[in-house]
Amino acid sequence: MNELENLEPKRLWKHFYDLTQVPHPSYHLEKMQQHLLEFGKKIGVETILDEAGNVILRKPATPGQEHRKGIVMQAHMDMVPQKRKGCDHDFLTDPLKPYVDGEWVRATDTTLGADDGMGVAAAMAIMEDDTLVHGPLEALFTVNEETGLEGAFGLKEDALKGSYLLNMDSEDEGEFTVGCAGGLNIFASMEYKPEVADATDKAFKISLAGLYGGHSGMEIGTGRGNANKMMARVVYDAIAECDAELAEWHGGNMHNAIPRECEAIVTVPAGNEEAITSLVADYQAQFNEEYKGVESNIKLTIEAVEMPKEVVPEEIRDNIVSAILACFNGVHRYIPEMPEVPETSSNLAIVNLTASEVRIELFARSAVDSMKRYVAIMIESCFSMAGMKVETEGDYSGWTPKFDSALLETAKKVYKDLSGKDAIVNVTHGGLECGLIGSKYPEMDMVSFGPTLRSPHTPDERCYIPSVARFYDLVRKLVETL
Structure with a gap:
């Protein structure tokens, strides 16, 4: 059953x-x-698949409107695949299961894909609407935005013809975003010779779950728990108080999501079973107290598992755990002129460790390139001291705000005419493709907006239904006005 079919505007919700x-x-x-x-092809517009995998649709101006400047509607076609623990959804083969929950649309136990499916659907609806009177129209659907803005990186300088770009990848209806942070992926890795585990030891799996997680740009300043950082505290004390050895560690799975879950396998000498069980119970209570009002129902559990054959060598183990503990995570600085908006941050996103190798992935963001480099050097120094190889990739600058933009002024006026309210103009700590696109089309005027979404990049992602019609009306009116 499709619960979305009766929602308005029907054309957008159908797409x-x-x-x-x-x-x-x-x-x-x-x-x-x-x-x-x-x-x-079905709606009869020019249809292009470029070398990067982006899809571009191009529709001529309404007869008599050829003199108008062209508009590019832009959204990314990929989604973040996150699901609740125990959910058997296969993101490669299974359709999502969207449903209406009061005034929100959600998906059963998975991300919804409204980031950025709402932008894609709005552009599709506009492109097929022959009742609109408009100048030249383009729709740009980019690939792999969530994993490093790869579609925007691969976009050619001559692929687009428009003068205005409407990026539909923001998450608060009634707000126009005119600037964003740049980003950088940081990888720390090491291989080593494992040690043979003591066959008389006992093995346990420690699991951390129930965290909210979230977008590492939009929600890095909320104070939510990072599963990898929290697990490091548990493992550190398990080593110090229970003589634990470390065999495995797996936490997080997306570079731009605050990790919600983490598992570690440790071994302890026979006789220390009660001590490590008590340690985990104490941390369960401690975490829920520390994060009261920010997180709810944090679950830290322990269970006996089969004894591994190998563990991480002691000195390397201690260096890795110490580096994870010491590594900077969270907001480093807020924008001085906008103290509510993070300027510079890092997210310790992914840890994958076995008895013979470790790979850690972090993501640094900043609106200031020099501060982004500073955080990257800070992180590199931390893991280099632990003997790990540190590499970076996917470096991109932010989108510099233009508060006197002609497009922004038009968008603000159109929004007020439609809603009777003044729009909010802001910059975001999240990453948008506008910065990269703008570097290739420096004369293009850009603004970002969208319907109201909450908790993107998590299974709690949801879209606020009343905001969707207002968002779509704004897109339609801008297309007719510009």
């Missing part, structure tokens, strides 16, 4: 529902690309 039925996690976009290409 959004169709998108939820096409698997489209990052790096697995073949089906989504085909869906968009078939859509473009």
Whole structure:
């Protein structure tokens, strides 16, 4: 049953529902690309698949409107694949299960894909609407935005013809974003010779779950728990108080999501079973007290498991755990002129450790390139001292705000005419493709906006239904006005 079919505006919601039925996690976009290409051909517009995998649709101006400047509607086609623990959803093959929950649309036990399926659906709805009077129109659907803005990186300087870009990847209806942070992926890794585990020891799996997680740009300043940092505290004390050895550690799975879950396998000498069980119980209570009002129902559990054959060598183990503990995580500084907006941050996103190797992934963000480099050097120094190899990739600068933008002034006026309210103008700590696109099209005027979403990049992702119609009305009116 499609619970979305009666929602307004029907044209947009129909396209959004169709998108939820096409698997489209990052790096697995073949089906989504085909869906968009078939859509473009069906409605009779110019349809392009570029070398990077982006899909571009191009629609001529309404007769008599050829003199107007062109508009590019832009959204990314990939989604973050996150699901609740125990959910058997396969993001490569299974359709999502969206449903209406009061004034919100959610998906059963998974991310919803409204980031950025709402932007894609809005552009599709506009492109097929022949009642609109408009100048030249383009729709740009980019690939792998969530994993490093790869579609924007691969976009050619001559691919677009428009003068205005409407980026539909923001998450608060009634707000226009005109600037964003840049980002940098940081990887720390090491291989080593494992040690043979003591066969008389006892093995346990420590699991941390129940954290909210969230977008590492939009929600890094909320004070939410980072599962990898929290697990480091537990493992550190297990080593110090219970003579624990470390065999495995797996936490987080997306570079731009605050890790919600983490598991570690440790071994302890026979006789220390009660001590480590008590330690975990104490930390369970401690975490829930520390994060009261920010998190709820944090679950830290321990269970006996089969004894591993190998563990991490003691000195390397201690260096890795200490580096994870010492590594900077969270907001480093807020924008001096906008003290409520983070300027510089880092997210300790992913830890994958076995008895013979470790790989850690972090993501640094900043609106200031020099501060981003400073945080990167800070992180590199931390893990280098632990003997690890540190590499970076995907460095991109932020989007510099233009508060006197002609497009912004028009967008503000149109929004007030429609809603009777003044729009909020802001910059975001999240990463948007506008910075990269703007570096290739420096004369292009850009603004970002969208319907209201909450908790993107988590299974709690939801879209506020009343905001969608207002968002779509704004897109339609801008297309007719510009």
